[in-house]
Amino acid sequence: MQPAPSTLTPSGTTAERGFKKAILRLVKGGPERLAIEAGQIDAIIDPTSGHAILLPDAQRALIERKVGFRSLIGLAFDWYWEQDECYCFVSHRGATDEALGFTEEGVIGKALWDLSIDNLSKTDWQTLRQQLEWRVIFRDLEVRCVDRAGELRYLSISGEPIFDDLDQFKGYRGITRDITGRKHSEAVVQESNRYARTILDGLGAAIAVLDEAGVVLSVNQAWRALAIAHSGIADVAFGSNYLAGCDNAGGDEHVDGMAIAAGVRQVIAGERALFRHDHASDSPAGRRWFALSISGTSGNDAARAVVSCEDITERKRGELLLELERTVLRCLADADTATVALKSVIRAVCESQGWNCGRYFSLDPSAGVLRFDESWGIPVAAVEQFLDKSRGLVFRPGAGLAGRVCQLGQPLWVLDGTRDARVSSTALAPETGDEGAFVFPVTSEDIIIGVLAFSNPIIREPDDRTLQVVRSIGGRLGRFLQRQEAVDSLRRSESRFRALTDLTSDWYWEQNRDCRFTQIADGNPFGGAGLLGMTHWDLPGVVLADATWAEHRSNLAARWSFHDFEFATVQADGQCSYYSICGEPVYDEAGIFSGYRGTGLDITRRKCAEIALRESEGAEVNPDDPAFAAAVRVARRALAERIAHLVRTEHRPVNNGDGQPDLNGQASAISGELLRALEFDRATDLRIAEAIELIGRTK
Amino acid sequence: MARKKAKRVTPDAATTVVVMVLYITESGPNSVRAIANIEAICQEHLKDNFRLEIVDVLEYPRRALADGVVVTPSLAKVSPLPAATVVGNLSDTGEVLRALGIRG
Numbered sequence: 064m065q066p067a068p069s070t071l072t073p074s075g076t077t078a079e080r081g082f083k084k085a086i087l088r089l090v091k092g093g094p095e096r097l098a099i100e101a102g103q104i105d106a107i108i109d110p111t112s113g114h115a116i117l118l119p120d121a122q123r124a125l126i127e128r129k130v131g132f133r134s135l136i137g138l139a140f141d142w143y144w145e146q147d148e149c150y151c152f153v154s155h156r157g158a159t160d161e162a163l164g165f166t167e168e169g170v171i172g173k174a175l176w177d178l179s180i181d182n183l184s185k186t187d188w189q190t191l192r193q194q195l196e197w198r199v200i201f202r203d204l205e206v207r208c209v210d211r212a213g214e215l216r217y218l219s220i221s222g223e224p225i226f227d228d229l230d231q232f233k234g235y236r237g238i239t240r241d242i243t244g245r246k247h248s249e250a251v252v253q254e255s256n257r258y259a260r261t262i263l264d265g266l267g268a269a270i271a272v273l274d275e276a277g278v279v280l281s282v283n284q285a286w287r288a289l290a291i292a293h294s295g296i297a298d299v300a301f302g303s304n305y306l307a308g309c310d311n312a313g314g315d316e317h318v319d320g321m322a323i324a325a326g327v328r329q330v331i332a333g334e335r336a337l338f339r340h341d342h343a344s345d346s347p348a349g350r351r352w353f354a355l356s357i358s359g360t361s362g363n364d365a366a367r368a369v370v371s372c373e374d375i376t377e378r379k380r381g382e383l384l385l386e387l388e389r390t391v392l393r394c395l396a397d398a399d400t401a402t403v404a405l406k407s408v409i410r411a412v413c414e415s416q417g418w419n420c421g422r423y424f425s426l427d428p429s430a431g432v433l434r435f436d437e438s439w440g441i442p443v444a445a446v447e448q449f450l451d452k453s454r455g456l457v458f459r460p461g462a463g464l465a466g467r468v469c470q471l472g473q474p475l476w477v478l479d480g481t482r483d484a485r486v487s488s489t490a491l492a493p494e495t496g497d498e499g500a501f502v503f504p505v506t507s508e509d510i511i512i513g514v515l516a517f518s519n520p521i522i523r524e525p526d527d528r529t530l531q532v533v534r535s536i537g538g539r540l541g542r543f544l545q546r547q548e549a550v551d552s553l554r555r556s557e558s559r560f561r562a563l564t565d566l567t568s569d570w571y572w573e574q575n576r577d578c579r580f581t582q583i584a585d586g587n588p589f590g591g592a593g594l595l596g597m598t599h600w601d602l603p604g605v606v607l608a609d610a611t612w613a614e615h616r617s618n619l620a621a622r623w624s625f626h627d628f629e630f631a632t633v634q635a636d637g638q639c640s641y642y643s644i645c646g647e648p649v650y651d652e653a654g655i656f657s658g659y660r661g662t663g664l665d666i667t668r669r670k671c672a673e674i675a676l677r678e679s680e681g682a683e684v685n686p687d688d689p690a691f692a693a694a695v696r697v698a699r700r701a702l703a704e705r706i707a708h709l710v711r712t713e714h715r716p717v718n719n720g721d722g723q724p725d726l727n728g729q730a731s732a733i734s735g736e737l738l739r740a741l742e743f744d745r746a747t748d749l750r751i752a753e754a755i756e757l758i759g760r761t762k
Numbered sequence: 763m764a765r766k767k768a769k770r771v772t773p774d775a776a777t778t779v780v781v782m783v784l785y786i787t788e789s790g791p792n793s794v795r796a797i798a799n800i801e802a803i804c805q806e807h808l809k810d811n812f813r814l815e816i817v818d819v820l821e822y823p824r825r826a827l828a829d830g831v832v833v834t835p836s837l838a839k840v841s842p843l844p845a846a847t848v849v850g851n852l853s854d855t856g857e858v859l860r861a862l863g864i865r866g
């Protein structure tokens with residue numbers, strides 16, 4: 064504390080003269096005296112006391128200045144104070160002392176920590192005292208107290224140390240400002256900010272605010288969680304440069320990063336109000352998808368763009384699963400064999416889920432084991448080797464993951480095969496790095512017919528939707544395989560039937576409801592495509608009695624089956640050819656007659672032999688005649704063929720007119736032929752010779 | 763008023779720098795005038811070749827006594843020697859220049 068100047072106030076002429084005399088006594092030098100006389104001196108320093116004695120003009124000026132200073136103090140701050148070496152207040156002046164309660168009388172002689180301040184801890188005070196001991200300037204020490212009205216008041220105190228001219232510490236002086244209003248405003252703003260922050264943190268979408276350079280100014284809770292959980296573009300924390308993160312995105316995110324950076328720059332530059340972009344990002348938990356929305360902001364603050372990042376993985380996975388179901392349906396619709404269907408379905412699942420390979424094990428019902436059937440994998444050597452090794456694999460139900468799935472009938476998955484005892488070494492592909500597996504049953508009408516097993520390094524825990532889709536795929540594939548098996552079986556049956564038909568007849572034919580040919584197999588003796596549209600009686604050179612045709616047509620009109628209906632045609636060389644046809648009516652699924660189908664047989668040789676035989680009855684023959692022996696061989700062969708034909712074809716029911724098979728008729732026909740054959744065997748050489756002669760005469 | 767430091771100039775090796783101390787009483791009319799006068803004289807005659815320290819005796823009375831100053835305003839020329847003192851409001855420019863050794 065500096066000594067206050069003495070304030071000698073002259074009063075009246077006598078006093079002035081006395082003051083002057085006293086002053087002049089202090090001043091010994093001539094120039095000083097002359098200056099005093101000239102009125103050019105403001106103060107004289109008393110050599111005894113060391114105090115400066117102000118002359119009247121200087122004294123008035125000082126008083127005016129103090130008044131002005133106080134006025135300024137009132138304008139600039141609320142209180143001005145001084146403390147002694149012990150930090151006790153020696154003065155405390157201000158405009159609103161009473162309202163606060165810190166009147167000068169109330170604080171004089173007290174230190175700051177002796178006052179009723181309630182927001183500073185013991186440690187805070189110790190820190191402040193340490194600063195005071197170090198004689199440092201302290202600024203804006205905020206304290207809280209309760210005023211006389213019982214209201215909370217906030218004060219900001221600043222102080223600086225005082226030293227005398229010998230640099231001795233004399234105390235502190237400083238100012239105090241009432242910042243209650245400001246604190247209340249700050250509290251309102253903080254509350255508003257807290258409210259806004261609460262809302263922002265409550266949003267499901269991750270939000271980040273960018274400045275002009277792309278630096279992240281603030282983020283919400285969802286963004287922080289996103290940055291922790293993911294790497295790449297999503298991993299840009301508060302204070303980082305989002306644009307730099309996008310520019311430097313590597314791997315699969317490189318293209319997305321470039322696109323996003325370009326969009327953000329356009330938004331910041333004001334060239335567009337909104338930019339949207341969906342992108343995928345790989346994380347340790349698997350691939351995830353994000354929908355980015357970047358919108359521009361206006362105003363005087365630093366914010367230039369708001370990035371909203373929404374995790375749309377669940378929606379995207381749902382879309383992919385839906386697309387997978389459609390793809391599987393398409394694959395099954397386009398496939399004409401089980402092999403093609405299996406390969407395309409396995410491939411569709413792998414490509415949709417990002418898995419490396421898949422294998423199908425079909426259940427062999429007779430052996431009760433699962434056998435490797437089909438597979439598909441990405442074109443990587445390790446995967447191809449793994450699939451090659453799988454050929455010939457057999458699992459018993461309950462053995463390995465595939466066996467367990469077959470036994471339980473439920474999908475099973477392994478996120479990490481190395482730690483799962485259920486997984487056999489053949490279930491996974493460790494040499495390919497695939498330590499995850501997903502296996503589900505292939506069913507038809509709730510019966511397991513096989514198992515699909517997929518391998519990949521990472522298998523995500525399937526959700527309900529995924530399980531629903533794989534069950535659906537397993538069911539559709541199973542039904543397709545069963546249907547395909549039935550079709551193949553039918554095809555094989557048809558193939559066998561055709562082979563038999565080819566053996567028992569010479570050609571096969573089909574007719575429409577008007578009994579006109581719609582199909583007649585190659586090898587028929589009548590011609591080619593020109594036969595289509597003809598009836599049997601339209602065939603070229605047909606020779607048959609009208610009554611016989613009329614009877615046949617009547618049978619056709621009655622939709623009867625016919626058997627061994629014989630007719631002849633005259634060839635261009637005048638020779639006759641004999642044919643036998645069998646037919647049966649055909650009905651569609653609605654039971655409506657749609658035509659006839661049947662077979663035809665060339666019986667010319669047999670008919671000729673029969674004719675020769677009949678004509679030979681009564682003729683003279685020589686048994687030693689070679690011609691006779693040849694005729695016998697021909698006749699016997701013809702009869703043998705006829706008998707064989709009867710035996711082969713008699714399994715076909717012959718309608719007796721009442722819709723019942725005519726078994727008696729068949730038996731009669733067969734027995735008649737046989738009797739004739741036996742009769743032939745018992746016949747004398749004479750009769751056969753007569754036949755031969757008759758043939759010779761005929762020729 | 764704290765110890766008042768006046769202009770500090772960059773010393774020119776080729777030019778003598780005049781070092782002065784002006785003792786004043788803060789807000790005293792003659793002191794205010796003396797400050798204005800010495801600044802005008804320095805600007806006109808010394809350019810940048812001076813260093814002036816202003817000491818408020820109300821704050822540092824012992825400093826004034828130690829320097830032998832008994833009235834304010836007083837201007838003390840410290841260097842170059844010889845030392846000299848001018849008392850009053852420095853309105854007599856000639857006397858000041860003589861004391862500073864600028865005019866004979």
